[in-house]
Amino acid sequence: MKLNQEQLRKIYDDTCRTKNVQYSYGTAGFRTVAKDLDTVMFTTGILAVLRSLKLQGQYVGVMITASHNPYQDNGVKIVEPDGSMLLATWEPYAMQLANAASFATDFEGFYAELVKLIGHEKIDLDVGTVVPHIVVGRDSRESSPFLLRCLTSTMASVFHAQVVDLGCVTTPQLHYITDLSNKRAQEGDSAPVATEQDYYSFFIGAFNDLFSTCQIEKSLSVPKLFVDTANGIGGPQLKKLLASPDWVVPADQIEITNDKSDVPELLNFECGADYVKTNQKLPKGLCPSSFDALYCSFDGDADRVVFYYVDSKSKFHLLDGDKISTLLAKFLSKQLQLANLEHSLKIGVVQTAYANGSSTTYIKDELHCPVSCTKTGVKHLHHEAVTQYDIGIYFEANGHGTIIFSEKFHQVIESELSKSHGNSPLALRTLSCFAKLINQTVGDAISDMLAVLATLSILQMAPMDWDKEYTDLPNKLVKCIVHDRSIFQTTDQERKLQNPAGLQTKIDSVIAKYAMGRSFVRASGTEDAVRVYAECQDPSKLDQFCNEVVEYVKASA
Numbered sequence: 001m002k003l004n005q006e007q008l009r010k011i012y013d014d015t016c017r018t019k020n021v022q023y024s025y026g027t028a029g030f031r032t033v034a035k036d037l038d039t040v041m042f043t044t045g046i047l048a049v050l051r052s053l054k055l056q057g058q059y060v061g062v063m064i065t066a067s068h069n070p071y072q073d074n075g076v077k078i079v080e081p082d083g084s085m086l087l088a089t090w091e092p093y094a095m096q097l098a099n100a101a102s103f104a105t106d107f108e109g110f111y112a113e114l115v116k117l118i119g120h121e122k123i124d125l126d127v128g129t130v131v132p133h134i135v136v137g138r139d140s141r142e143s144s145p146f147l148l149r150c151l152t153s154t155m156a157s158v159f160h161a162q163v164v165d166l167g168c169v170t171t172p173q174l175h176y177i178t179d180l181s182n183k184r185a186q187e188g189d190s191a192p193v194a195t196e197q198d199y200y201s202f203f204i205g206a207f208n209d210l211f212s213t214c215q216i217e218k219s220l221s222v223p224k225l226f227v228d229t230a231n232g233i234g235g236p237q238l239k240k241l242l243a244s245p246d247w248v249v250p251a252d253q254i255e256i257t258n259d260k261s262d263v264p265e266l267l268n269f270e271c272g273a274d275y276v277k278t279n280q281k282l283p284k285g286l287c288p289s290s291f292d293a294l295y296c297s298f299d300g301d302a303d304r305v306v307f308y309y310v311d312s313k314s315k316f317h318l319l320d321g322d323k324i325s326t327l328l329a330k331f332l333s334k335q336l337q338l339a340n341l342e343h344s345l346k347i348g349v350v351q352t353a354y355a356n357g358s359s360t361t362y363i364k365d366e367l368h369c370p371v372s373c374t375k376t377g378v379k380h381l382h383h384e385a386v387t388q389y390d391i392g393i394y395f396e397a398n399g400h401g402t403i404i405f406s407e408k409f410h411q412v413i414e415s416e417l418s419k420s421h422g423n424s425p426l427a428l429r430t431l432s433c434f435a436k437l438i439n440q441t442v443g444d445a446i447s448d449m450l451a452v453l454a455t456l457s458i459l460q461m462a463p464m465d466w467d468k469e470y471t472d473l474p475n476k477l478v479k480c481i482v483h484d485r486s487i488f489q490t491t492d493q494e495r496k497l498q499n500p501a502g503l504q505t506k507i508d509s510v511i512a513k514y515a516m517g518r519s520f521v522r523a524s525g526t527e528d529a530v531r532v533y534a535e536c537q538d539p540s541k542l543d544q545f546c547n548e549v550v551e552y553v554k555a556s557a
């Protein structure tokens with residue numbers, strides 16, 4: 001059976017109402033105001049089907065989310081069968097198809113682009129030979145059900161795809177379920193589609209195993225954890241995990257706040273990981289009740305987490321992505337040494353330019369771990385972690401990250417465990433259990449939160465012990481609205497500007513005036529803004545430093 005062109009034309013005419021909008025597959029897929037997304041949802045649905053056809057019908061994931069963005073926005077991204085981000089070489093296809101539908105004067109213009117892409121990738125258009133499989137999920141945004149219909153409009157009717165709709169899930173759940181469904185299909189499972197329940201069972205099981213291996217009581221080292229879920233999908237999903245009969249930590253140790261995912265305009269509003277990290281203060285709705293409590297904030301789709309606490313002088317202390325990666329690097333390096341594996345397995349940390357200078361110095365000089373720097377965007381950090389290390393710890397300062405354990409890591413651990421005939425050192429068993437607690441597909445606020453709680457409990461550390469490992473340089477992140485952010489082009493992992501011409505020289509002259517000064521400027525890939533970051537030794541000079549850079553940015557745009 002051939003692709004039904006007339007049927008496709010009809011759906012195109014009905015669905016693609018937004019025209020003449022330039023779509024760009026940015027840091028985390030397509031993202032803009034929800035009302036402009038119908039056309040790009042239509043084309044992204046088709047591209048996901050083509051990706052699955054190209055991969056012999058494997059499950060390809062599609063997530064509808066705008067993560068940390070305000071409630072009026074939405075977005076979409078495609079997930080590979082192994083749960084990683086869409087292959088970089090397919091991102092241009094996603095844009096070509098979307099912009100063809102947006103700018104074509106008629107269906108024929110769009111269809112010609114589609115046929116070109118199919119020919120270029122040598123995809124068999126004889127629908128029916130291979131059945132494409134798609135897993136779709138969405139966060140709690142009000143616009144998502146309509147956009148889901150645009151996304152899936154052609155999948156079953158035109159391409160005969162089998163579509164699994166997970167409903168409202170976190171982004172990391174969609175990644176995990178896509179990966180697990182493919183693994184099960186490869187193993188010949190006749191009903192391979194994984195569910196949310198599989199996710200909860202797996203991570204609760206890993207947490208409980210780690211606690212019993214380390215002989216920790218089923219109670220956290222911190223008396224209380226408050227979780228701000230940004231009024232997003234993380235709230236209901238975390239509640240489901242905590243309500244599981246297998247979850248054994250006492251219910252009164254974890255309290256969820258900002259959990260109104262059913263009030264659309266509250267999403268990420270003065271709360272959530274991005275708000276807390278950028279403003280370096282408590283989110284709305286949280287009043288510190290005890291000085292030894294720990295707090296954390298997810299973002300709208302629960303793929304980021306940052307922690308914080310308030311000291312006895314009511315001072316707010318942020319424990320961001322850098323602090324998470326240094327805590328985990330310290331813990332895992334120690335376990336490697338105790339298991340006598342520090343020369344067999346390579347551990348390293350991946351950061352971006354946003355990493356605080358003090359964290360990089362601490363990792364190199366105190367932990368003696370290698371550090372890599374990549375461009376912003378988890379796909380870049382993930383790639384570096386996978387290709388360079390056996391234990392690749394990557395976190396953006398904004399709290400987005402995970403740890404990737406290599407195939408070699410699992411082989412070495414398995415082989416050492418089998419050699420010791422059930423009498424293996426605790427560190428070896430700890431490493432084995434810990435690796436299971438980490439979502440291997442993508443940064444995951446829930447899994448990362450469990451990993452941090454477990455680490456603090458094993459090390460018997462209070463939030464302030466964690467914090468005092470190193471002191472952040474005073475730092476500031478500012479959003480600058482400019483006429484055209486695309487003119488800001490960077491090099492050197494986004495640490496230097498190439499364009500506008502001459503701007504970097506001016507920024508360098510500002511940096512030179514401040515002790516331990518560092519600043520960089522880059523266009524956001526998720527918001528219509530340019531981001532300016534600055535850090536320096538003297539907190540009283542930070543605002544002035546940052547403002548000087550901002551003024552140069554504004555003058556050049």
Ligand code: G16
Nearest residue numbers: 027028067068377378524525526527
């Ligand atoms: C996304 C990306 C992150 C990135 C963030 C901000 O996060 O997944 O890697 O750090 O956007 O990117 P930018 O500075 O380019 O706007 P999220 O949580 O919004 O999906």
